[in-house]
Amino acid sequence: MPKTSMLAQAQPFADAERDAVYKAIFTRRDVRDQFLPDPFPDDVLRRLLQAAHHAPSVGFMQPWNFIIIRNQAVRDRVADAFGQANAEAAQMFPQERQSKYKSLKLEGIRKAPLNLCVTCDRDRGGNVVLGRTHNSSMDLYSTVCAVQNLWLAARAEGIGMGWVSIFRDADLKPILGIPDRIEIVAYLCLGYVDQLYEQPELEVKGWNKRLCLDELIFEEGWQGGL
């Protein structure tokens, strides 16, 4: 079989297709509150998971699993774990930011019709994984790429997604029966939306500002502070 036998023509997308990809990228939001109660069709969920499963993975390891959570009792326990961690988190901020922090809604665990926990099985490829030999985080990074694929596909489907990161793993793992050796990468809330913020919610609400891209770009080497 000649080396090129599986190579196919790959041109730039037509303008309208390219614009659609950018539209997904630029209008994607981290959604915490705009979820509608509309049910989540199985075929849509399947497409989102296919998108995630087609992320790049180090050594083609595909280290991810997807735990779908709809059960209300499970979500109540997850929401409690969030609540406990979030109360701890609020205390960590300087006094002047605490009331602002507490005013932000940071999750849609109960409101979103579907929750999804994305995990990384670090043993899946054996001890030695092509591309992970010198950067042991590459399997976690592959799993993050799966999350971002899912997020952009969700936007195109009219589904909002929020990534909830304020948990202790030690609280979340027993709720979902996740073994010690499995890493939780993301806990996601998903549901249809008919409104999204035009800018990131933390920008709209005055938590942080968009940085100037020009100041983040360097040429030929690091040009920032030491």
Add this chain to the structure above:
Amino acid sequence: MPKTSMLAQAQPFADAERDAVYKAIFTRRDVRDQFLPDPFPDDVLRRLLQAAHHAPSVGFMQPWNFIIIRNQAVRDRVADAFGQANAEAAQMFPQERQSKYKSLKLEGIRKAPLNLCVTCDRDRGGNVVLGRTHNSSMDLYSTVCAVQNLWLAARAEGIGMGWVSIFRDADLKPILGIPDRIEIVAYLCLGYVDQLYEQPELEVKGWNKRLCLDELIFEEGWQGGL
């Protein structure tokens, strides 16, 4: 200002737009050898970096920097650092996989017209970052989301991208003048392509197989091995 003032209508994409997003996701490849020598227009590079800069970031921290590398002497040094690490990597595999490993081309550092190092400044948001209080990796994960945005935008632009992970940070940082406190998340090779593999290259070349998605999906809790 009423709470909803920055909310805008957000419908599902039209079918053709949605299909374009999936086309980017499903036809994106990790490119090591198909790069054309065509120059990389500044406006295209700018769009790719804008796409990266619009990734989700924990606490709207935007911890990323983008180091553009075109200089041939710099790339020669990076390629040497790769070569050294890759020779070490080959030795780690079982004897029967070593010749296969050595037959794979795993980088396009010299061939691609543009290299891009994406870093994470973990201090950018101060000590306490919203959403990072209980998962210290969230800033690194945000930076990975930026890489995946860039990868999908590149596909739409007709540009192939490869992620090179086989380096010692201690070799790469001095070449690019990156301070100790800054984390290297990704070293990327970019250039126009007119052909791409129809399936992931590591699948085409028999390194690993695509896993069955059904076996990766669990309901309500972990259902895999302990």
